[in-house]
């Protein structure tokens with residue numbers, strides 16, 4: 059196992075200070091390793107996730123070589139040639155587990171933002187104290203964007219939040235964590251080959267959730283109640299002005315409708331499986347409140363906005379992969395983790411084999427199935443084996 | 444398969460979507476219109492040819508549109524106001540979207556009607572107040588749909604049709620427009 063940094067590198071170095079998982083502690087399950095602390099319904103801090111992954115590395119005895127940056131993987135004979143800072147390897151098979159979120163995505167028009175406005179990605183952001191006083195434009199309203207918008211607003215700054223398509227969820231539903239429902243009702247077990255539009259499922263933004271002791275909901279209604287101002291999707295920066303889409307109401311209703319359908323599925327599952335007794339009564343939530351008049355543009359030279367935080371998603375980086383298996387969008391071409399090149403595999407990507415693959419606890423069954431293919435197909439074909 | 448008949452050939456659209464995935468060049472369309480000044484604020488615009496699927500194409504017949512302004516603008520009212528054409532584009536685009544999405548989702552439509560209202564403060568175009576914009580301040584579309592579906596499903600149709608609408612996008616997002624003298 060080659061790791062360019064340390065064990066749990068992404069958790070140590072690529073998250074902000076107040077970061078907590080949005081999945082509850084009991085859901086952080088790795089093969090033979092689970093949360094054993096006093097608060098199964100709580101949410102791990104960055105230090106806790108790091109310790110959890112380190113604990114797993116120690117317990118599983120994984121042969122990790124840290125500080126081994128892979129700079130190239132090439133096809134060579136019936137296997138691969140792997141180049142690292144510390145030397146070369148030949149192998150029959152490679153499992154790519156380099157993560158789905160190596161680089162923050164920033165839209166091209168970031169280049170047109172006036173120099174007087176500071177720009178940060180979630181990889182640069184540590185906490186509010188690092189920002190100049192004054193207004194902040196947070197672009198993107200998925201998990202990262204809503205969490206940073208709330209924290210920045212609490213620091214006393216005026217916050218404008220640019221909202222595109224998003225996934226709205228309540229933190230708890232009928233008295234249980236909403237992710238308990240995703241897990242128990244089988245939504246997360248849906249397999250990649252059962253999903254109608256897999257490309258879309260794999261690109262689905264993260265849900266508007268935050269892990270706090272109070273288990274509070276952090277949807278757009280919560281944010282507007284805190285004084286965060288929602289505007290439409292950032293469509294362009296032109297002549298020093300940020301231009302926002304006028305389609306805000308529609309992204310609100312798309313998210314409200316989708317949430318309602320999901321809650322309907324939960325209710326139907328509870329009814330059909332005789333679980334109504336263990337949970338509270340069905341709930342429905344107020345529609346997302348649209349501002350009377352959302353702003354369509356903001357003058358970025360006027361001093362109102364001092365900082366832009368790009369919470370516009372992440373992408374994997376395959377710059378080191380010299381095998382033609384990456385599509386024009388920079389995504390790996392694979393069928394449930396079996397990459398389109400003999401002996402090449404992937405793990406740890408969104409909806410790799412199931413909806414739960416996107417999360418830490420998705421790895422157990424994915425790894426078993428992918429490694430099963432590796433053992434029975436790739437290694438079985440070894441000449442003379 | 445579905446027995447729903449909304450008159451939309453969804454299979455052809457889905458096939459096109461598949462085919463164009465590997466052929467982005469073929470997906471490049473150019474829509475054209477040519478206009479001619481008549482008199483006063485009256486002009487006539489004709490639409491016939493367009494480019495797409497890698498070659499020149501044309502409509503079955505040429506369409507001719509007169510635009511003018513109403514008498515309250517001291518004009519002749521030989522045709523509707525240019526900004527009203529935007530409402531036509533939006534209404535027909537969203538309606539086409541509703542029909543296509545309904546077909547794809549197996550929802551039988553019986554009637555789809557939309558009422559559109561575009562609020563326009565003409566102090567902008569008259570230069571009375573530079574804080575007033577020239578275009579619509581807001582547009583409201585109200586659909587009345589009779590279909591074999593729940594209210595929730597109908598709302599989802601309308602939401603999805605906006606999500607995939609060319610004209611909704613063109614009106615809600617900025618577009619680069621170049622106007623020059625030949």
Ligand SMILES: Cc1cc2nc3c(=O)[nH]c(=O)nc-3n(C[C@H](O)[C@H](O)[C@H](O)COP(=O)(O)OP(=O)(O)OC[C@H]3O[C@@H](n4cnc5c(N)ncnc54)[C@H](O)[C@@H]3O)c2cc1C
Pocket residue numbers: 060061062063064065066067068069078079080081126127128129155156157158159160202372378405406407415416417418419
């Ligand atoms: C902001 C954010 C919040 C998240 N919150 C949650 C959550 O609350 N709950 C949850 O279950 N999941 C969450 N996830 C998803 C979670 O991060 C993934 O499910 C999980 O980290 C996948 O683990 P991984 O080991 O596959 O990838 P990563 O954790 O990304 O690890 C990949 C490793 O590969 C190394 N690497 C990359 N390239 C190379 C190279 N060329 N050479 C050598 N090493 C390399 C990296 O240093 C890194 O250590 C979140 C993700 C993000 C980005």
